[in-house]
Amino acid sequence: MEIIKPGTNFDFLGKRKVALGGSAILLLVIWLLVPFRLNLGVDFAGGTEIEVQFHQNVSPVEVRQKVEEAGFADASVQQIGEKTENAFLVHVERVQILSPEQTEAVRAALQSALADYGVQSIDFDQNVGDRIDVRTEKPAPLDVIRNAVAGVPGVQLRAGGEPVRDLSRGAQPAYQVLTQGLSDKVTGALQQAFGQDKVEVRRVEFVGPQVGEQLRNRGIMAVLLSLVAILLYVAFRFQPKYAPGGVLSLFHDVSVVMGFYVVTGAEFNLTSIAVILTIVGYSINDTIVIFDRVREIESRKTGKSLYEILNLANNESLGRTIITSLVTALSLLGLLFFAGGTSLWDFAAAMLVGLISGTYSTIFIAGPFALWFDKWFARRDAEQKAREARLAAQDRGELPAKQGGGKRRARAHAD
Amino acid sequence: MERSWYVRLGLVLAVVLGALYLLIPTFVYFSLPQDVRNDPGALEAALPSWAPKKRINLGLDLQGGVHLVLGVDLDKAEQDRITRRADELRNWATEQKLAFQSIRAQPAEREVQVTFASEADASAFGKAVTNYFGDMEQRSSGTTSTYAFSSEALKNFRTGAVDQALRTIRNRVDKWGVSEPTIAKRGDNGILVQLPGFKDPEQAKDLLGRTAQLAFKIVEDGRQGVVEGLGAPPEGITLGSDGNQTYLQSTDRVALQNFVQGKAPEGMEFGIGRVEGTDVPGREPVFRTYLLRSKVELTGDRLTDARPLLDKSGIGSGKPYVGLTFDTEGAREFERLTGDNIGRRLAIVLDDTVDSAPVIQSKIAGGSAQITLGGAKSYNQLLQEANELSLVLRSGALPAPVSVLEERTVGASLGPELIRKGSLAAVIGLALVVLFMAVYYKMAGLIADVALLLNGVLILAALAVFGATLTLPGIAGFVLTLGMAVDANVLINERIREELREGRTAKVAVNNGYGKAFMTIFDSNLTTLIAGIILLQYGTGPVRGFAVTLIIGLIASMFTAIVVTRVLVDARVRGRHGEALSV
Numbered sequence: 001m002e003i004i005k006p007g008t009n010f011d012f013l014g015k016r017k018v019a020l021g022g023s024a025i026l027l028l029v030i031w032l033l034v035p036f037r038l039n040l041g042v043d044f045a046g047g048t049e050i051e052v053q054f055h056q057n058v059s060p061v062e063v064r065q066k067v068e069e070a071g072f073a074d075a076s077v078q079q080i081g082e083k084t085e086n087a088f089l090v091h092v093e094r095v096q097i098l099s100p101e102q103t104e105a106v107r108a109a110l111q112s113a114l115a116d117y118g119v120q121s122i123d124f125d126q127n128v129g130d131r132i133d134v135r136t137e138k139p140a141p142l143d144v145i146r147n148a149v150a151g152v153p154g155v156q157l158r159a160g161g162e163p164v165r166d167l168s169r170g171a172q173p174a175y176q177v178l179t180q181g182l183s184d185k186v187t188g189a190l191q192q193a194f195g196q197d198k199v200e201v202r203r204v205e206f207v208g209p210q211v212g213e214q215l216r217n218r219g220i221m222a223v224l225l226s227l228v229a230i231l232l233y234v235a236f237r238f239q240p241k242y243a244p245g246g247v248l249s250l251f252h253d254v255s256v257v258m259g260f261y262v263v264t265g266a267e268f269n270l271t272s273i274a275v276i277l278t279i280v281g282y283s284i285n286d287t288i289v290i291f292d293r294v295r296e297i298e299s300r301k302t303g304k305s306l307y308e309i310l311n312l313a314n315n316e317s318l319g320r321t322i323i324t325s326l327v328t329a330l331s332l333l334g335l336l337f338f339a340g341g342t343s344l345w346d347f348a349a350a351m352l353v354g355l356i357s358g359t360y361s362t363i364f365i366a367g368p369f370a371l372w373f374d375k376w377f378a379r380r381d382a383e384q385k386a387r388e389a390r391l392a393a394q395d396r397g398e399l400p401a402k403q404g405g406g407k408r409r410a411r412a413h414a415d
Numbered sequence: 416m417e418r419s420w421y422v423r424l425g426l427v428l429a430v431v432l433g434a435l436y437l438l439i440p441t442f443v444y445f446s447l448p449q450d451v452r453n454d455p456g457a458l459e460a461a462l463p464s465w466a467p468k469k470r471i472n473l474g475l476d477l478q479g480g481v482h483l484v485l486g487v488d489l490d491k492a493e494q495d496r497i498t499r500r501a502d503e504l505r506n507w508a509t510e511q512k513l514a515f516q517s518i519r520a521q522p523a524e525r526e527v528q529v530t531f532a533s534e535a536d537a538s539a540f541g542k543a544v545t546n547y548f549g550d551m552e553q554r555s556s557g558t559t560s561t562y563a564f565s566s567e568a569l570k571n572f573r574t575g576a577v578d579q580a581l582r583t584i585r586n587r588v589d590k591w592g593v594s595e596p597t598i599a600k601r602g603d604n605g606i607l608v609q610l611p612g613f614k615d616p617e618q619a620k621d622l623l624g625r626t627a628q629l630a631f632k633i634v635e636d637g638r639q640g641v642v643e644g645l646g647a648p649p650e651g652i653t654l655g656s657d658g659n660q661t662y663l664q665s666t667d668r669v670a671l672q673n674f675v676q677g678k679a680p681e682g683m684e685f686g687i688g689r690v691e692g693t694d695v696p697g698r699e700p701v702f703r704t705y706l707l708r709s710k711v712e713l714t715g716d717r718l719t720d721a722r723p724l725l726d727k728s729g730i731g732s733g734k735p736y737v738g739l740t741f742d743t744e745g746a747r748e749f750e751r752l753t754g755d756n757i758g759r760r761l762a763i764v765l766d767d768t769v770d771s772a773p774v775i776q777s778k779i780a781g782g783s784a785q786i787t788l789g790g791a792k793s794y795n796q797l798l799q800e801a802n803e804l805s806l807v808l809r810s811g812a813l814p815a816p817v818s819v820l821e822e823r824t825v826g827a828s829l830g831p832e833l834i835r836k837g838s839l840a841a842v843i844g845l846a847l848v849v850l851f852m853a854v855y856y857k858m859a860g861l862i863a864d865v866a867l868l869l870n871g872v873l874i875l876a877a878l879a880v881f882g883a884t885l886t887l888p889g890i891a892g893f894v895l896t897l898g899m900a901v902d903a904n905v906l907i908n909e910r911i912r913e914e915l916r917e918g919r920t921a922k923v924a925v926n927n928g929y930g931k932a933f934m935t936i937f938d939s940n941l942t943t944l945i946a947g948i949i950l951l952q953y954g955t956g957p958v959r960g961f962a963v964t965l966i967i968g969l970i971a972s973m974f975t976a977i978v979v980t981r982v983l984v985d986a987r988v989r990g991r992h993g994e995a996l997s998v
Contacts, residue, residue, distance in 0.1 A: 001855050006916060051829070121522070123491070131818050133491055135498075158621070167626055167814060168716065172498050176816060178624070183822075184617070202829040204616065206822040211484060214602065215955075222953035226946045233942060270958045271888050274950060278892075278965065281946030282899060285939035289906070292935045320909045323855070324902040327848055331898025334844030335891055339836050347891050 003326075004319040012314045012363050013307055013371065019364035023252055030259040037262045041269035042205050044219070046212035047093040048182045051203035054086040054194060063088050063190070070189030071154070081340065087202070090186055097130060097182045098155065105152045106132065113148035114140055117173070130158070132177040139173040142166060149177050156180040182206070219273045223254060226277055230284050238291050241377050245369030246287050249361035253283045256357035257350055266346040275350045282328070283358030286321065287366045293317050294370075306374050310367045325359045420989075423982050430974070431869060434876035439463070440470035441879050449831060453478070453594060453612055471878045472595065473611075474886030475823070476957050477830045480611040481619050484821035487580045487604045489573050492815035494522035496572065497564070499813065500551075501527045503719055504562075506743060507547070513540050525569075526554060526561045534558060573604075579810040580817055581606050582803075583627040586768045589700070592669035605820060609956075616824040624818070627766050629715025629811020631752070633708045634760035634772050635683050636660050641706055645678055655690070655703060659760065664690055664703040671702050684709045686762060688769030705769045707762055712752045715765075715811020717745025722809075723801035724785075735794070735801040737786040739808065746782030754778035763807060770807045823956070837890040844894045845871070848901060856908050859998040862983045863904035866975040870900055873971040874964060883967075886960030896968030902939070903976035906932040911998045921988045921996035929981060936977065940969050 042049045052063075064077040067090055075092045098106065107122050110132075118137030125131040134145060146164045150157050157163035158178040167174040180188075183204045191199045207215070227247055235243035257276050261268045293313035297304070304312070314321075332355075335348035443461050444452050451457045462468075475482050501520035504527060508515055514536040519528050531537040537560050541553050550568035554561040564572065577600060584606060588596045597609035613619060636659040643654075643661065652665040652674060665671045668687060675685040686705040724738040741749050752761075753775050760772040773786045788800050849867065852860035874893060878885060911928035919927065944966060951962035988996060 001857075003855075006913070053828075125488070125818050131816070133488075133816060159617075162621075162625075165625065167816070172495065172502070174495065181620075181819075200826065200828065201824075202826045204822060204824040206819070208486070208820040210486070211605075211821045218953055222949050226949045229945045229949065230942055233945065237938060270955065271961075274888055274892075274954065274958045274961050277946045277950045277953075278895065278943075281943030281965075284942045284946075285899075285902070288939045288942060289935055292938060296931070316913075317909075319912075320902075320905050323905045323909070324899075327851060327901045327905065328895070328898040330847040330851055331844040331894050333847055334840035334842065335894065338840040338843055342833055342836055342887070344837060344840065344887065344891050347888065351895065 002319070004322055006319070008315045008318055009311075010315060010318075011311060013311050013367055016364065016368035016371075020368060023361075023365060026259070027252065027255045030255050030262060033262045034258055037265070038258070039261065039265050039267050041267040042091070042207045042212070043269040044212050044216040045093060046207050046209035047091065048186070049092075049203075049205040050090045050183050050186055050201065051080070052088055052090065052187065052190060053200045053202050054088075055198045055200065056086070056194070058086050058088075058194065060088065063090070066190055066193040067186060069193075070185060072186065075186075081342075092182060092186065097179065097185060098124075102152060102155055106149055106155060109148045109152050110134060110145070113144050130179045130181050132179070134175040134177065136173045136175075139168060140175065142175070145175055145177060149179070156185070159184070215270065219270070222273060223276055223280070226280050227251065227254075230280065234284070234288070234291070238295065241373040242291050242366075242370050244373055245366040246284060246291075248369050249287055249358075249365035250280050250283055252361045252365050253279050253354055253357045257354045260350045260353040264346075264349070266350070269343075271343055271347055272350065275347060275354060278351065279354030279358055282355065283361060286324075286358055286362040289320065290314060290317055290362055290366070291370075306371055310371060314363050314367065321359060321362070325355055328355055420982065420985055423978065427979050427982055431872070434869075434872050437467055437469075437876040437879050438872070439466040440468060441875065444470050467879075469879055469882045471875065472882060472884045473830070473834075474884045474889065474957055474960050475609060475611055476825050476887045477834055477885065478611055479614070479825045479827035479830045480609065481613045481616045482610075482821075482823040482956060483608045483616075483619065483623065483819055484601055485580070485584070485606045485608060485623060485817045486820040487577050487606065488816040488818060489576055489604050492576045492813065493525055493569070493572070496813055497525050497527060498522055499719060500548075500564075502742070503740070504529070504544070504548075508540065511543065513543060515540060521561075524561075524563075526563045529560050529562065531558045531560070575806060575809065576813075576815040577604055577606065579627075579806040580815055582806050583766060583810050583814075584608060584623055586627075586766050587622055589668055589702075590672075590767070592667070606817075612827075614827060616822065620819055620822070626814035626816070627715070627810040629718070629808065630711045630764045631713040632686070632710065632762045632764055633712060633756055634659070634762050635706045635708050636760060638680070638683075638706060641680060641683075642675075642704065645675065648674055660706055662703045662705065664701050666699050666701055668702040671704065675704055679706065679709075682709055683707060686764055686767070686769040688771075691771075705762055705772065707764075707769070712761075713745065713748050715808070717741050717748060718808060718812040719745075720809070721805045721812060723798065723805050726787075733794070734787070735798040736788060737801050737804045737808065739784045739786065741782045741784075743782070746780070749782070749784060750778060750780045753784075763804070765807050765810060771804060833887050834890075837887055841890055841894045845897060848898055852901065852904070856904075857997050858987065859904075859908050859911070859984070862980050862987075863901060863908070863976075865983065866904060866980045867897055867901060869979055870968065870971050870975040871897055873975065874968050877967045877971065878964070881963075883963050884960050885964075886957035888957045889960035889964045892961040892964035893968070896965050896972070899943070900968060900972035900976060903932070903936045903972060904980060906935055907976070907980070908998050911996070915996060915998065924996065925984055925988050929977065933977065936973070940973060944969050 060077055060079045067075045067077055072092050075090055078089045078091070079087070080089050081087050103124055110122050111119055114134070114136055117140040120135040120137060121133070123133040125133070132149065142164045146157065149155060156179065158180050163178045165176045167176055183206060187199065187201050227250055230250065231243050231247045234246045254276055257279055260266070261272060290313050293316055294309055297309045297312055329352055332348045332352055335344045336352070339345050339348070440458075440462055443466075444458060447457065447461060498520040501518055505518045508518065514532065516530040516532055521528055529540065531540065534557065537556060537558055541556060541560060544551060544562060545553060550564055551562050552565045554563050581598065581600060585598050588598060588608065588610065591613070593610045593613055595611060597607060599607045601607040608623065610619060642663050648663055649670065651667055652663050652671060655662050655664045663671060663675065672687055679685050684707055686707045687702055688705060690701040690703045718739060719742050720740045722738055723735055726734040726736055756775050757777060758775065760774050762772045763770045786804065788797050792800070849864045852863050852867070854860070856863065871893070874896065907928050910932045911924050914924035914927045915921075947962050947966040947969065951959060951966065954962050
């Protein structure tokens with residue numbers, strides 16, 4: 001069986017201006033939208049995500065209402081999976097459970113309650129906000145601290161364990177107060193509203209802002225690093241003139257995958273970085289197959305221009321390009337149709353978009369840029385040659401040569 | 416060719432059999448009921464004795480559990496330390512009869528401010544301080560002088576604070592008997608804790624966030640026959656002796672704890688610690704009991720500092736030891752304690768875990784003691800030991816507050832559902848690929864399918880050998896890798912088709928097809944490998960699982976797509992010279 005009959009002769013490069021123009025506009029739109037529309041998950045934005053399942057029928061509206069009543073008006077509630085599963089994702093962007101007013105109220109309450117013991121410092125944990133550190137001059141009873149904090153409206157101490165801990169060492173009295181964490185508060189409110197045994201917490205993800213920022217920076221670094229590594233490999237393994245096109249086509253694919261997240265509003269998280277890096281690997285794979293073919297045709301010494309060679313390479317490899325993309329896409333279909341409601345769906349869909357982009361970019365981005373850089377390198381070489389010739393002529397006292405061997409050399413290089 | 420073909424066939428068969436052999440524990444693991452499979456005993460019982468031990472582990476996202484990144488609050492720890500040092504300075508200066516007006520800590524600036532009546536007092540004080548406290552430097556002089564820790568001392572303190580928190584956390588996790596926990600440093604001040612199968616994140620956070628409690632207790636070596644009198648211990652617990660007392664030992668701390676719980680004679684208790692020399696990364700630690708006197712002789716908060724030092728006296732010069740300093744009250748207590756118990760062992764107990772038990776050589780007065788480390792060990796071993804012991808002691812003396820920077824908890828119910836959905840999706844995706852290849856390339860497609868399935872087996876076997884973790888993205892990576900690996904066979908088959916079209920014989924076409932496709936396959940796999948390795952470096956948890964699967968799959972596919980299919984294709988074209996080959 002054959003999908004692509006051999007001997008096709010499409011003029012792919014002839015469409016390069018339309019393709020490049022279209023891609024440029026698409027990329028521009030995507031990157032303009034990224035800052036506004038990219039739905040950063042807790043991995044990168046920090047925050048709390050709670051997946052709950054109810055053992056009774058519950059509507060998203062009810063869940064949202066209860067979460068709002070618990071004091072999280074900014075939370076997003078999203079139903080996941082089949083309707084009958086009654087599973088929801090509650091996403092709260094902030095990590096600090098205490099509002100600035102509450103923080104001040106707690107500080108004031110502690111100051112007045114501990115006045116007799118000489119307050120040295122009251123510090124709130126910057127990252128998480130559920131821990132208060134207190135240092136006093138004289139040892140203070142734990143009860144006094146506990147009551148002072150618990151007395152502030154809306155502030156609850158951590159249930160279970162000891163919410164107030166004595167960390168005194170030697171002559172320095174030190175105490176730690178733990179307030180209720182955000183996920184506890186949300187699940188507590190839901191359990192209160194729907195019944196203790198009706199709510200099951202399936203998953204909690206909490207990422208502090210510090211970690212979120214680290215993960216974000218490292219994610220960007222990883223993508224950039226992979227682009228640079230591949231640029232170097234292609235430049236070393238093939239010729240430098242092929243490298244920029246290869247990397248620009250990868251940049252194109254990365255952008256299109258970002259576009260998928262922007263358009264669908266799917267959560268952009270650590271798995272998305274995995275998708276991007278895999279697409280980078282897959283797409284350059286595709287590009288290398290074509291460049292390999294170019295190298296092979298060049299070695300046949302047919303006297304064809306690079307334009308013709310690139311077209312020929314694309315046509316000769318067309319069967320492979322289509323089949324490989326098709327097979328890879330087929331392997332993702334199972335995930336797409338049978339893994340709904342899990343993060344695998346987003347993964348498969350984003351991968352599929354990247355796959356199509358990777359196939360397109362090899363033909364319409366990497367090729368044209370190789371052609372363009374080929375001309376650029378040739379012109380640079382020609383100018384260099386001409387300059388040398390001129391200098392040599394001046395040395396010999398002859399007139400500067402207007403027409404040197406530059407053009408001949410350029411042609412030889414293109415061949 | 417005949418001979419080389421049989422060699423290659425033998426190699427392929429050996430690899431297939433080897434991979435299947437390696438997958439036995441994984442297969443047994445998954446065929447056990449879900450509530451039994453994580454019990455090491457049950458798994459061992461179900462495994463034949465000749466089978467390997469390593470299997471594919473399920474990631475936290477698939478089997479449920481708690482993933483925490485705890486941050487050590489270094490700022491707070493430094494502030495506490497400078498406050499503490501101000502107290503020490505005040506006591507020391509009074510003792511040394513140095514003239515000063517006031518000594519105050521300024522925690523925010525990490526400085527101690529000392530005021531004097533005259534410049535002369537100030538310079539006398541300055542000289543004495545930097546002589547005695549090697550880790551301090553003078554920031555400003557004059558009648559209001561400031562002192563701070565040297566930058567090197569601060570740096571050591573910061574790494575030490577994280578190490579001691581790590582140590583404390585490891586001790587606690589040991590006590591819970593979680594199988595295969597991960598506890599590792601992450602970044603500058605983070606500690607990663609992964610507890611597979613652990614169900615109560617609140618409890619974990621509460622217990623891990625507590626500061627360590629350090630206590631000194633006397634080891635009861637005089638009583639003979641106590642552990643022997645407990646009756647026959649259950650399987651896995653054996654008797655041992657350290658020359659001073661007989662003890663019980665086991666790799667299962669929880670079982671050991673349960674067995675001795677409440678069985679000690681009046682006024683005594685059993686402490687649990689690690690058997691010396693078994694605390695090696697990558698090996699399962701062995702725990703032992705210590706018979707201790709119940710009374711807490713001294714608590715860690717009386718200790719002001721502990722650090723590894725080098726012996727500068729004549730004999731045994733250069734030998735590392737641990738130097739301890741106590742506050743005034745602690746010094747008094749320690750003097751009494753050592754005076755009463757010369758020749759006995761002093762157990763250093765951190766959070767109910769006996770860390771070590773040095774022998775008390777003599778009565779120690781004056782508030783600073785030293786623990787010399789025994790045994791014929793190399794300098795490096797002694798230094799290492801001194802470092803570890805100081806960490807333990809400091810955990811009790813100067814605890815650094817810990818907070819939760821990242822938490823990911825997966826309930827037990829979600830995992831099985833994800834495994835079911837994920838594996839169904841994987842099987843369907845693979846079935847589609849297999850079907851397509853068979854239809855499109857007929858016999859050659861079937862050969863590629865054999866390679867594909869074998870590739871799948873190899874990936875799983877490699878995951879098992881490395882004890883790697885299968886995560887949800889890992890399942891997706893598995894399918895995707897197999898889908899992408901087919902590319903190699905597509906390249907080869909398309910090449911063979913081209914060769915055949917140009918009128919070459921079957922044998923030549925196959926030869927040329929494989930030959931020409933090889934470099935392309937190599938190049939393209941290598942670039943994907945680069946991306947995979949970068950992902951492995953970057954990723955955490957589930958994403959790492961994906962990267963591992965991808966990398967193993969790429970390497971395995973080079974073997975299956977080229978070597979394995981070649982063996983089969985060669986068998987097909989053997990003897991055919993002119994006939995047609997259907998590809």
